[in-house]
Amino acid sequence: MAEEFQERTEQATPKRREDARKKGKVAKSYELSSAIVLLTSLIVFYFGGNYAYEKIANFTKYVLSNSYAIEISRDKISNYAGSVFAFWGLNFLPFIIFLMLVGVGASVAQTGYVFTLESLKFDFEKLNPASGIKKILFSRRSLFELAKGFFKIGALGLTAYIVLKGLVDDVLILIDSDIADVAGFIARSGFSLMLKTGLVYLLISTFDFAFQKWEYERELRMTRQEIKEEMKELEGDPLIKSRIRRRQREIVRMRMMQKVPKADVVITNPTHIAVALKYEAEKMNAPKVVAKGVNLIAEKIKEIAKANGVPIVEDKPLAQALYKMVDIDEEIPPQLYKAVAKVLAYVFSLKKKDRKV
Structure with missing residues (x-):
């Protein structure tokens, strides 16, 4: 009123x-x-x-x-x-x-110039x-x-x-x-x-x-x-917009989690950050971040990785750098090549040992 x-x-x-x-x-x-x-x-x-x-x-x-x-x-x-x-x-x-x-x-x-039939x-x-x-x-x-x-x-x-x-x-x-x-x-x-x-x-x-x-x-x-x-009216109800954004984040998160089982390695903080990497030499110029998250999302990424046998490597500086510098579905920058290469080399060596056994 x-x-x-x-x-x-x-x-x-x-x-x-x-x-x-x-x-x-x-x-x-x-x-x-x-x-x-x-x-x-x-x-x-x-x-x-x-x-x-x-x-x-x-x-x-x-x-x-x-x-x-x-x-x-x-x-x-x-x-x-x-x-x-x-x-x-x-x-x-x-x-x-x-x-x-x-x-x-x-x-x-x-x-x-005004033309209208409203009148x-x-x-x-x-x-x-x-x-x-x-x-x-x-x-x-x-x-x-x-x-x-x-x-x-x-x-x-x-x-x-x-x-x-x-x-x-x-x-x-x-x-x-x-x-x-x-x-x-x-x-x-x-x-x-x-x-x-x-x-x-x-x-x-x-x-x-x-x-x-x-x-x-x-x-x-x-x-x-x-x-x-x-x-x-022009921009939309803030409540509806927030719900749409939340739903969009959920869809992105769900798609991201679906890529974790196919990752080569998950690098952790060890508790607060988790970043999943995938590298296919014949298709990629450099390893790509396929999933990342903090706190609960990080725990979910590690949980899925463990369930699917994806190696988890604890490297606090590298995990923080990857999380801050690289978005999802982006290749890592050149300054991180050396650190990531060491991790992947270690992971691939583990996979070879497992095959021999």
Whole structure:
């Protein structure tokens, strides 16, 4: 029960972050993406406005100049509609696709590439009215969104008011101007208004992204117990790992003991260490350690050796050197050749005597 009340004070692990991404949980500000698309649209309009104006003007002139030939019928109307769609598609579809790519790029820049279907899975918890009301009324995120909405309306409204207030005097001058000047003034004023409000919107969305990042990191925080459980999941339960290691040692020991009856000699400490050696001149470059052990294992090696008639030689320095320097199934190092050769020579001489007898 105490684990349930632990504070989430630890930073999220890489695995927790990866699991969150797989579920589609990332730090993202939709406001920032919208602001970038808005400002990009204004830039496109600024540099491509004349192009769009000329295309629309020429198309309008063509339609009006040929209005006398327009025939109203079901077939003709579908052809006219196709022509209009073709005009808009050929001239403005590239700009629309470009703005869509900007929106996607702004989203990817915040979160990286994320593809998941987790959000499409049905979840009964989402249908729970109590949890929904709690998220809406009492969560930190909902309160921030509410405050952000009021602040956004106030900031953008104030910006628009300041911009429009500065244009009042210019509007009075337009009373005696022709329609081209009025249209130009409206276009410039509208662009200035959209640009300045767009920059303010970008500033607000930047703070929104910072909050989303901060809130995301808070939600990912873990308790110390969660980190321990994750480590167990990744590395395995220490108890299970120790059992596996113990079983592995038992298997190695059993295989080792099976080789003792075929050894040529067992060199002992005499009581604490036992090392079994095997030498086949036609197969080995040097004698090989086939079994070794201390205390109980050493006693077991000597017991098996006695039962199978394997000679046991007491040589304390050699037994210690072999045990420390040579692993099982490894050949002895050159510095031990001379000492081991004396032992093997003694053992082989005993075997010859036994054969003669």
